[in-house]
Amino acid sequence: MSTLTASRTGHHTIVASADSHQPDPAAAVAEIAAALGTRADLYAVFVAPGYDLDPVARALKHHFDDRVIGCTSSGNIGPTGYDRTGICAVALTGGLRVRTVTLGPLDDAPGAVERAAADLAEARSEVGDSESFAILLTDGLTRNEDLLAANLMAALGDVPIIGGSAGDDLSFRHTAVYHDGTFTANLASVAIVCTDAPFRLIRLQHHEATDTILIATDVDPDRRIIRAFNGRPAAPAYAEAVGLPVAGLNPTIYGKHPLLLNAAGSAWVRSIAATNSDGTLSMFARVDVGDVLRVGRPMGMIEKLEHQFAAVEADLGRIGGMLAFDCILRRLEFEEHELADRVGGFLAEHNVVGFSTYGEQFNGMHMNQTLVAVAFS
Structure with missing residues (x-):
């Protein structure tokens, strides 16, 4: 119908x-x-x-x-x-x-x-x-x-x-x-x-950037993989930034705490797709070497x-x-x-x-x- x-x-x-x-x-x-x-x-x-x-x-x-x-x-x-x-x-x-x-x-x-x-x-x-x-x-x-x-x-x-x-x-x-x-x-x-x-x-997005900064220092941009933040393996660095062990990372955490890139005077969400067995992170958007990313947090989804x-x-x-x-x-x-x-x-x-x-x-x-x-x- x-x-x-x-x-x-x-x-x-x-x-x-x-x-x-x-x-x-x-x-x-x-x-x-x-x-x-x-x-x-x-x-x-x-x-x-x-x-x-x-x-x-x-x-x-x-x-x-x-x-x-x-x-x-x-x-x-x-x-x-x-x-x-x-x-x-x-x-x-x-x-x-x-x-x-x-x-x-x-x-x-x-x-x-x-x-x-x-x-x-x-x-x-x-x-x-x-x-x-x-x-x-x-x-x-x-x-x-x-x-x-x-x-x-x-x-x-x-x-x-x-x-x-x-x-x-x-x-x-x-x-x-x-x-x-x-x-x-x-x-x-x-x-x-x-x-x-x-x-x-x-x-419209309902996440805002926190003061927690992760700098992408080793990436495969074409495959959307981040190998390292701040010179450290990406998954452990991200897990520490959100206050969890790597084993605690899951899609709910990725959704709650995406990464935000500041560009053109605004913040743009780069979502995490998965944690890989080698400690890298797969992303749903491109990240380049040197990108300064901030951990995001949700703010008033309905509001x-x-x-x-x-x-x-x-x-x-x-x-x-x-x-x-x-x-x-x-x-x-x-x-x-x-x-x-x-x-x-x-x-x-x-x-x-x-x-x-x-x-x-x-x-x-x-x-x-x-x-x-x-x-x-």
């Missing part, structure tokens, strides 16, 4: 969302198309695990032609909040002008951006002085979103970027991005959106969310819809504290639609444990 929500702003933008839990892929997409129509300027579609992606892709192409972007997810944010299953979609309508460029293969992220340079330059020139933003969807298992975001930002100049890394609900086997009737691994898409309607890009949305509404007016990319680690943390239903309900009340990601992008940075979004009044 599908659920539909819609809101019309004074600037004639319509943000509508729908989801389906039909087990048959073609039937699920057809149900969403029946709810949303097929005339929107842009559709964003997120597919939770459990679906054969080939018939999903063919159905998306059939119903929405080339006006659709999408990827696999680790669960969705739908009309009723957090949802681990199904297919979820948002439709944006109201004079939006959209140009989508694909990037890949992503084994060499800078090279992928360079190969698409002509298309990106043409898309950027079409923007001109118009208000615009870019939506980046990328394979979540390539481990190079950091380089991709940085190089893409350099190519797009002053066009702001939000994005999410495709997921597969923590199985870490196969993630894919939709392009022209197929879901493809090792690929990214960037949709440059121009609109005359007001919008705001937001970045941060409410404050951020209140600030957006004070600036933009009532939120009519929001496309959001929200780290899977945030949802897991909410579930651990029995807050997922409350947070999901809050997101649904504010017409937030999106998916649980393997990482988030904001302008030229890749990060974890963060919600990034574009809000429409």
